[in-house]
Amino acid sequence: MTATTATAPERPTAPELPAAPATRQLHTFGAIMWRDVFVALRQFPTFIGQAIIQPFFTLFVFGVLLSDAGYVDGDYSSVLLPGVLALNGFLGGMQNTALPLVVDFSYTREIEDRLLSPISLRLVAVEKILFGALYGFVASLMMTPVGMVLLDLSWPISRTVPALGIAALGALAGASIGLCLGTSVNSDKVDVMFTLVLMPLLFTGSTQFPLVALDEVRWFQVICGANPLSYASEGMRAVTSPNVEHVPLPVTLIVLVGSIALFAAVGIRGFLRRAQA
Numbered sequence: 342m343t344a345t346t347a348t349a350p351e352r353p354t355a356p357e358l359p360a361a362p363a364t365r366q367l368h369t370f371g372a373i374m375w376r377d378v379f380v381a382l383r384q385f386p387t388f389i390g391q392a393i394i395q396p397f398f399t400l401f402v403f404g405v406l407l408s409d410a411g412y413v414d415g416d417y418s419s420v421l422l423p424g425v426l427a428l429n430g431f432l433g434g435m436q437n438t439a440l441p442l443v444v445d446f447s448y449t450r451e452i453e454d455r456l457l458s459p460i461s462l463r464l465v466a467v468e469k470i471l472f473g474a475l476y477g478f479v480a481s482l483m484m485t486p487v488g489m490v491l492l493d494l495s496w497p498i499s500r501t502v503p504a505l506g507i508a509a510l511g512a513l514a515g516a517s518i519g520l521c522l523g524t525s526v527n528s529d530k531v532d533v534m535f536t537l538v539l540m541p542l543l544f545t546g547s548t549q550f551p552l553v554a555l556d557e558v559r560w561f562q563v564i565c566g567a568n569p570l571s572y573a574s575e576g577m578r579a580v581t582s583p584n585v586e587h588v589p590l591p592v593t594l595i596v597l598v599g600s601i602a603l604f605a606a607v608g609i610r611g612f613l614r615r616a617q618a
Contacts, residue, residue: 369460370468377472392433392480393487396425403549404492418492419585423577424548425488426481430508431546431570434477434515435522435539438469442523443531446615456616466612469523470516470605477512496581503580510597511573517601518569520608524615546570551578553586569600 381388404421407413445452455465482505489495496504526534545565552571555562565571576593578585 366460366464369458370464373455373458373460373465373468374472377468378475381476388476388480389483392429392483396429396484397487397491399425400488400491416585418494419582420551420578421549422488422492422494423581424546424550424574426484426504426508427511427573427577428543428546428548428570429484430477430481430512431515431573432477432543433480434473434512435519435542437476438473438516438519439523439526439534440531442469442520442612443526443528446524447528452616462613462616463609465616466520466609467605469612470513470520470608473516473519474509474512477515478509481508481512500581504577507573507576507580507593507597510576510594510601511570514569514573514597514600514604517604517608521604521611524608524611542568542570547574551575551586552588569597569604572596572600 400421403413404418408415408417442452452465456462458465522534522538545561545568547565547568548570552562552565552575555565572588572593575588576590576597578587579590579593
């Protein structure tokens with residue numbers, strides 16, 4: 342009697358599927374994006390907690406308590422608030438791109454439904470970046486009035502549009518880095534990712550100090566200068582608090598756009614590798 346061994350059918354990959362027309366791909370792209378937005382709206386209380394609690398206490402401790410205790414002067418609010426808003430958008434974009442990808446590729450395999458949909462794999466990766474950036478952008482936007490009230494700080498309305506643009510670029514940069522991390526880290530290495538990547542990013546992102554103020558600590562200034570978050574922070578200061586010393590705005594824009602292009606390209610390549618594995 343001959344024993345037979347049953348083997349699970351291999352999952353078809355997107356490259357084996359016929360290419361769909363461009364209009365159908367765009368329609369599918371919009372449907373995927375809307376599904377992610379709809380799920381996020383259903384989890385709105387959780388989103389508010391993620392978007393507000395951590396930056397609220399950062400502003401309260403460094404901007405209120407230390408100011409009242411005399412350890413920092415009143416002008417420090419103009420340095421701190423733009424940096425925290427940039428951090429909120431950058432971190433929100435990075436986390437909400439990286440962590441869902443780690444879970445999808447490792448456990449739930451929910452990503453397979455999207456990989457088999459009539460859409461290019463690259464567009465699936467782009468959707469991940471855009472949704473993560475949208476998440477971070479809204480988080481930064483929601484924290485703005487809270488920070489202004491908490492620190493008793495305001496900006497002219499004319500600075501609103503440039504600030505929104507910098508917040509969007511910072512969130513896109515964070516989401517692009519999140520795609521790189523989410524496609525290169527397995528679920529059992531998430532804690533290592535937070536230790537070796539996330540924490541250094543947070544403390545070298547010039548969110549609590551201007552990058553140009555570190556001339557006396559040149560080695561640390563170089564490290565901070567290699568962090569894209571520093572340019573989101575400096576760009577936000579340039580458009581909201583121009584009297585505070587900051588990196589020139591054209592430099593921050595060039596670095597942010599270059600970081601988005603670089604990390605998005607690397608992340609999409611990693612996404613294709615994981616999707617076709």
